[in-house]
Amino acid sequence: MFRDYGRDARIIIMANALGQTFLQFSFFIMPFYLRALGYGTDMMGAFFSLQTLTAGLFFLLAGPLSLRLGYKRTLLTSAILGLAGRALQVFDGGTLVLLAGFLLVGVNMGLRQPNFSAFLSELVPGERRHEAFSRSFGLGTLFNAFGVLLAGVLPDYLVGMGIGEVTAYRATVALALLQFVFVIPALLAVGDVPVRGKRVVWRRELAVKILKFSLPSALIGLGAGITIPYMSIYFNLRFEKSLASIGGVFFVMQLAMGLGSFLLPELVRRMGPVRVITYFQGAATFLFLVFPSIETFVLAAAVYIARAILMNIVWPVNDSFMMGFFSTEEKATASGIRQAFSTFMRGAGNYLGGLLFATSLSYPFYATALLYATATALFYAFFIKHNR
Secondary structure, eight states: OOGGGOHHHHHHHHHHHHHHHHHHHHHHHHHHHHHHTTOOHHHHHHHHHHHHHHHHHHHHHHHHHHHHHOHHHHHHHHHHHHHHHHHHHHSOOSHHHHHHHHHHHHHHHHHHHHHHHHHHHHHSOGGGHHHHHHHHHHHHHHHHHHHHHHHHHHHHHHHHTTOOHHHHHHHHHHGGGHHHHHHHHHHHHSOOOSOTTOOOOOOHHHHHHHHHHHHHHHHHHHHHHHHGGGHHHHHHHHHOOOHHHHHHHHHHHHHHHHHHHTTHHHHHHHHOHHHHHHHHHHHHHHHHHHGGGOOSHHHHHHHHHHHHHHHHTTHHHHHHHHHTTSOHHHHHHHHHHHHHHHHHHHHHHHHHHHHHHHHOSSHHHHHHHHHHHHHHHHHHHHHGGGOO
């Protein structure tokens, strides 16, 4: 499946996939861990906002830093800082220590994703790029699924063995440290792309291209920030379901997304990336609009899974499509700025979502649907002429 991509591309794709087992795992379990520590949704919003806004700042720094250090050393730096951040979250020493942990995880997020996308796009030939990004996402999402399944059952299992609730959640969150056990050795084993010493030549055309990608991403980031971090808590509050049941929903979601990603490159070849992205995101927006009116857990779970697949499965296509517009030295900077727009707005959405969910379990979804619809329309208007 990955044989034609070259040794280094195969290594970072596999390491990223193994690391993803514990990345989504940590996002899923974190609200329950914080609640076990005694924090409400308002304080959760503060933690998530700090992490997200820090990531946004370092998205802006990801490109310039990669031009000084190279993609590989920047990714190694982000992994080491992420490891330290997860350790602080696990060995909780109070609110300030937790805040420091979320801050360092935010630094990791901000430096990692733009440089991973830029690095992979340089390691894989242009004609295989959509395929490589989709397959990398698919493989990572399959591993995500098993991580979420584990996160859903392990705390209850540990509590059943007589371990206290806080300790059970802390032990579960500690598994997130394994993400870096796979990533750091893999980065040490690969070569780098010659990007150090180059610089980005800013011009109006470049700025306009970046802004066209960034504005829809910012709107989607704001919408996602309002609802996504609170979905596990939503299922618990609305339907009074156990963590294991909620974990099952997220497991099926991740599994379906992973399998679907392997089929997406053929659809992109037939329809073009812009139509695939906008059609899928438009359908997902409609499902989010009707989601709060659903009264049964099974139907709500099915709709949420379908929405998540439609919305998320096209992100690797979006990333790959964007990389085709920029030169080697511009890629990490352009990707970082786009993700900074998204992440700053996601951080604001995290805080707004905490306040909205404390008021109503419906309003956050209507706000998210409106933002998604606007973003999808803008993306189509900006890029439909580049569909082929």
